[in-house]
Amino acid sequence: MMGFSRSCQRVAGLIVAGLFLGTQAVSATAEEVVVYSARIEALIKPMFDAFTQKTGVKVKYFTASEKELFERLKAEGSRTPADLLMTVDAGNLWIAEQAELLRGLNSTVIEKNIPAHLRAKGNSWVGLSVRARPIMYSTERVKPSEPSTYEALSDPKWRGRLCFRTSRQVYTQSLVATMIKTLGEKRTEEIARGWMANQPRVIDSDTRVLEAIAAGQCDVGLTNTYYLARLKAKNPAFPVAVFWPNQADRGVHVNISGAGVTRYAKNRQSAIHLIEFLSSSEAQNLFADVNYEYPANPSVKPHPLIAAWGTFKADQVDVAAAGELQVAAVKLLDRVGYR
Amino acid sequence: MEAGQTRDLTYNTRRFGGRFRADPWPMAAGIVGLIVATPILVVIFSLTSPTIDIWTHLWQTQLTELIWNTLRLMAGVGMGVFMVGTGLAWLVTMYRFPGRATFEWLLILPLAIPTYVIGFVFRAIFDYTGPVQGWWRTMFGAGVWFPEIASYSGVTLVMTLVLYPYVYLLARTAFLEQSAGTLEAARALGASKLKVFWRVALPLARPSIAAGTSLALMEALADFGTVAIYGYHSFTVAIYRVWFGMFNRHAATELASLLMLFTFVLYLLERTVRGRARFYQTEGNVRPSAPKTLRGWKAWVSSGVLSLVVGVAFVLPVVQLIVWTLGAADYDRRYPDFLVNTLLLGVITAIIVVGAAVVVAYGLRLSRSRTSAAFARLASMGYALPGSVIAVGVLAPLAFLDQTIDDLLQKTLGISSGLLLTGSVAGLVFAYLVRFLAVGYQTVEASLIKITPTMDMAARSLGTSTTGVLRRIHLPLIRPGLSAAAILVFVDVMKEMPATLLLRPFGYDTLAVRVWQLTSESFWDAAALPALTIVAAGILPVVVLVKNRAVIPG
Numbered sequence: 039m040m041g042f043s044r045s046c047q048r049v050a051g052l053i054v055a056g057l058f059l060g061t062q063a064v065s066a067t068a069e070e071v072v073v074y075s076a077r078i079e080a081l082i083k084p085m086f087d088a089f090t091q092k093t094g095v096k097v098k099y100f101t102a103s104e105k106e107l108f109e110r111l112k113a114e115g116s117r118t119p120a121d122l123l124m125t126v127d128a129g130n131l132w133i134a135e136q137a138e139l140l141r142g143l144n145s146t147v148i149e150k151n152i153p154a155h156l157r158a159k160g161n162s163w164v165g166l167s168v169r170a171r172p173i174m175y176s177t178e179r180v181k182p183s184e185p186s187t188y189e190a191l192s193d194p195k196w197r198g199r200l201c202f203r204t205s206r207q208v209y210t211q212s213l214v215a216t217m218i219k220t221l222g223e224k225r226t227e228e229i230a231r232g233w234m235a236n237q238p239r240v241i242d243s244d245t246r247v248l249e250a251i252a253a254g255q256c257d258v259g260l261t262n263t264y265y266l267a268r269l270k271a272k273n274p275a276f277p278v279a280v281f282w283p284n285q286a287d288r289g290v291h292v293n294i295s296g297a298g299v300t301r302y303a304k305n306r307q308s309a310i311h312l313i314e315f316l317s318s319s320e321a322q323n324l325f326a327d328v329n330y331e332y333p334a335n336p337s338v339k340p341h342p343l344i345a346a347w348g349t350f351k352a353d354q355v356d357v358a359a360a361g362e363l364q365v366a367a368v369k370l371l372d373r374v375g376y377r
Numbered sequence: 378m379e380a381g382q383t384r385d386l387t388y389n390t391r392r393f394g395g396r397f398r399a400d401p402w403p404m405a406a407g408i409v410g411l412i413v414a415t416p417i418l419v420v421i422f423s424l425t426s427p428t429i430d431i432w433t434h435l436w437q438t439q440l441t442e443l444i445w446n447t448l449r450l451m452a453g454v455g456m457g458v459f460m461v462g463t464g465l466a467w468l469v470t471m472y473r474f475p476g477r478a479t480f481e482w483l484l485i486l487p488l489a490i491p492t493y494v495i496g497f498v499f500r501a502i503f504d505y506t507g508p509v510q511g512w513w514r515t516m517f518g519a520g521v522w523f524p525e526i527a528s529y530s531g532v533t534l535v536m537t538l539v540l541y542p543y544v545y546l547l548a549r550t551a552f553l554e555q556s557a558g559t560l561e562a563a564r565a566l567g568a569s570k571l572k573v574f575w576r577v578a579l580p581l582a583r584p585s586i587a588a589g590t591s592l593a594l595m596e597a598l599a600d601f602g603t604v605a606i607y608g609y610h611s612f613t614v615a616i617y618r619v620w621f622g623m624f625n626r627h628a629a630t631e632l633a634s635l636l637m638l639f640t641f642v643l644y645l646l647e648r649t650v651r652g653r654a655r656f657y658q659t660e661g662n663v664r665p666s667a668p669k670t671l672r673g674w675k676a677w678v679s680s681g682v683l684s685l686v687v688g689v690a691f692v693l694p695v696v697q698l699i700v701w702t703l704g705a706a707d708y709d710r711r712y713p714d715f716l717v718n719t720l721l722l723g724v725i726t727a728i729i730v731v732g733a734a735v736v737v738a739y740g741l742r743l744s745r746s747r748t749s750a751a752f753a754r755l756a757s758m759g760y761a762l763p764g765s766v767i768a769v770g771v772l773a774p775l776a777f778l779d780q781t782i783d784d785l786l787q788k789t790l791g792i793s794s795g796l797l798l799t800g801s802v803a804g805l806v807f808a809y810l811v812r813f814l815a816v817g818y819q820t821v822e823a824s825l826i827k828i829t830p831t832m833d834m835a836a837r838s839l840g841t842s843t844t845g846v847l848r849r850i851h852l853p854l855i856r857p858g859l860s861a862a863a864i865l866v867f868v869d870v871m872k873e874m875p876a877t878l879l880l881r882p883f884g885y886d887t888l889a890v891r892v893w894q895l896t897s898e899s900f901w902d903a904a905a906l907p908a909l910t911i912v913a914a915g916i917l918p919v920v921v922l923v924k925n926r927a928v929i930p931g
Contacts, residue, residue, distance in 0.1 A: 049728060053728060053729065072883075078894040078897060078898055079894060080894075080898070081898070098883070098884065100883050101890075101894060102878045102879060103893075103897065104621070105617075105620060105621045106765070106878050106879040109626070109768075109769055109772060109879060110772070110799075110800070110879060110880075113772045113773065113775070113776035113799060114776065114796060114799055114800075115776070115780070117779065117783065117796050117799075119796075119883065133624055136624075204605075204608060205618075206605070206614065206618050206622060208621075208622075211622055242605055242608060243899050244899070245899035246500075246504075246506070246899070249506040250505060250506055252506070253506040253511070254519065255505040255506065364622065364623075364624070365622075365623045365624065365625075368618065368622035368623050369438075369623075372434065372435075372438040372439060373437075373438055375438075377608065377610050
């Protein structure tokens with residue numbers, strides 16, 4: 039065992055070198071904005087590239103799921119390198135606001151571009167795209183006259199024909215939270231019990247819900263529209279169509295993706311500029327094209343593929359309700375046995 | 378090496394431990410155990426201030442269901458990996474049949490596939506919308522019955538297929554180490570072949586099989602990817618639901634500490650199974666039993682069964698991944714970087730974890746103090762915790778250290794160190810250490826325990842220090858075990874996703890992070906390339922491990 043300690047030293051040296059490989063200062067300079075994003079790279083990079091091209095300001099981004107980003111932001115506290123937080127779902131943005139991870143901003147540009155009901159009071163977060171969650175139905179087994187409302191999916195005629203997303207998914211929770219806001223907890227629970235009585239198949243992905251409808255495993259489901267758009271873009275004959283529910287009353291459940299400037303942003307001005315840019319028609323067109331979402335800026339038209347599904351009446355309930363009532367929604371879903 | 382059930386050679390704990398009490402190793406073991414256990418203690422201490430309303434709610438709605446689901450998952454997966462792992466190991470070590478040498482290492486390959494990958498791949502193949510059921514319906518009509526894959530049986534089957542290699546790997550080594558003499562003696566005394574297996578070979582291999590099974594079960598407990606994909610309502614799913622559905626990280630942590638109770642049950646079981654028996658190798662060399670040649674249908678059935686296991690657990694998913702990659706690959710110029718980052722993390726962590734495992738195992742061997750043992754046990758519980766829970770447990774102390782250092786530097790020198798540990802490779806590797814110490818420790822301990830203490834005593838009585846004994850006797854003897862531990866940890870780190878996602882340095886993406894990014898948006902076909910790269914990078918060391926007969930744990 040000659041040279042044992044020498045080889046030990048060498049290995050130790052290598053390890054120490056490796057451990058601090060990643061430790062490069064990430065605090066951005068004035069020409070940079072650092073973004074923590076729960077939206078994946080493919081969906082944000084085109085906008086960031088356009089921003090850099092236009093302003094010369096570089097955008098660095100770190101992607102992870104919301105819970106990871108929030109924990110990291112909290113732990114990093116005032117030393118965080120993050121200037122901007124991007125995520126989906128008003129509920130998530132509301133939590134970030136409640137946890138005091140974000141700080142409001144004044145910007146006439148943003149206020150002009152984005153309608154008030156898609157922003158937090160004081161603009162601590164700003165909606166950048168809108169996603170609708172209508173009823174999706176099989177064009178082969180369901181007549182367009184059959185579905186009507188979210189509530190009516192509890193009708194026994196849908197027994198064994200429904201595909202739902204898991205209740206762990208925030209989209210489901212937000213839908214139920216906004217229903218609680220409008221219909222009250224008691225009524226919402228009755229509806230949810232009705233859904234469960236129809237023995238829906240619970241699937242952990244919107245895309246899979248649509249594929250299940252197409253394959254004949256179920257006839258009707260609830261998903262966000264852009265998932266259908268992606269499938270339709272690949273295969274125009276995909277046998278699933280959109281039904282806009284609740285058009286006679288409150289309208290289709292909509293949610294947003296959005297961004298807010300972090301409380302301890304080092305490059306606050308650049309971060310505000312980035313949100314302003316993201317709300318502009320140039321970036322909004324990119325949102326529409328990259329991910330088939332509805333633009334949050336009303337002056338921008340949606341992608342032709344989804345424009346073809348027609349216009350609809352959207353639920354105007356304050357999207358922040360999704361956050362406030364999310365715990366109540368999860369508990370309700372637990373009670374009715376919706377896993 | 379004579380693997381004998383030599384109870385009389387068991388440590389005389391008090392005397393042996395007492396004599397070397399002033400030694401540095403038990404102390405070092407305690408310190409390592411304590412450091413690694415800190416994040417786990419953070420999790421456990423959450424129970425001191427329980428979130429009553431959430432517990433009441435869970436009790437009213439699902440707690441019994443969660444416990445039942447988790448227990449029967451453990452029972453099913455435990456039985457599954459035990460039977461598949463032990464059975465296959467026995468088959469390939471004791472018999473000769475067509476393709477045996479190849480199967481010997483092929484059988485271990487499923488280990489290289491992350492559970493979250495096998496989850497979505499199997500789902501794509503066997504789900505209602507997949508090709509298998511599509512074909513089934515065209516054959517037998519639209520309404521025909523097909524086993525539901527998103528079910529208890531489906532989840533148990535998938536987990537068994539991915540996790541059996543832990544048992545196989547360790548059981549195979551144990552069988553290889555059993556000398557032909559022991560088994561032949563049993564035969565000569567009139568025991569039937571079956572009886573030799575049940576009464577001699579199996580009991581002798583007990584520690585290894587127990588270690589393998591408990592590793593597999595801990596991984597099953599911590600798994601989120603598979604249970605989430607198959608909609609199985611287990612503890613991990615509930616933890617995430619409380620954490621993010623109810624914004625209550627505290628309650629989620631409390632649930633996680635309840636999850637650790639299951640590992641405690643597991644530990645007790647393992648202890649019971651192992652009994653008080655100790656197994657020592659008393660000779661340096663062993664004449665392994667010569668495999669018996671199977672002929673005719675027996676040979677073909679053996680090859681057939683093994684082909685089926687390898688085919689379903691490895692070839693099928695890999696082929697599906699390749700098909701996806703060719704169809705819609707996410708080609709990206711940064712893949713070499715992702716790969717280098719992944720490999721680097723794997724290598725660094727493997728070395729550190731094995732080092733820590735040796736310190737803890739050797740320290741415990743010397744002292745057997747109950748406190749140190751408790752810390753070691755606690756420190757290896759991380760393997761049963763979901764990666765995110767560990768990551769948060771790690772994040773708190775790291776952030777605290779960063780703040781303290783920064784404040785100190787600002788006060789004394791007027792400079793800011795910013796975040797030194799949070800979001801550094803060091804922080805991430807620490808999380809891996811907490812998560813994977815069990816893998817290193819179990820494997821190293823399983824090797825160390827076979828070295829008879831009389832060797833320690835002889836060497837010590839000749840004036841060698843405890844450090845000298847470790848360096849000159851134990852480390853050379855357990856070198857195969859060390860490589861096995863290193864390789865297992867290396868592969869585990871490459872597959873790890875949640876802790877990496879939370880703690881990785883800025884701009885330091887790994888292959889697993891890439892898989893997460895793509896699957897989180899349902900781009901499964903695009904995720905195939907990074908997933909395939911993880912598998913490929915994991916295969917190489919695994920093959921080396923098995924191909925090289927010398928490099929065998931034990």
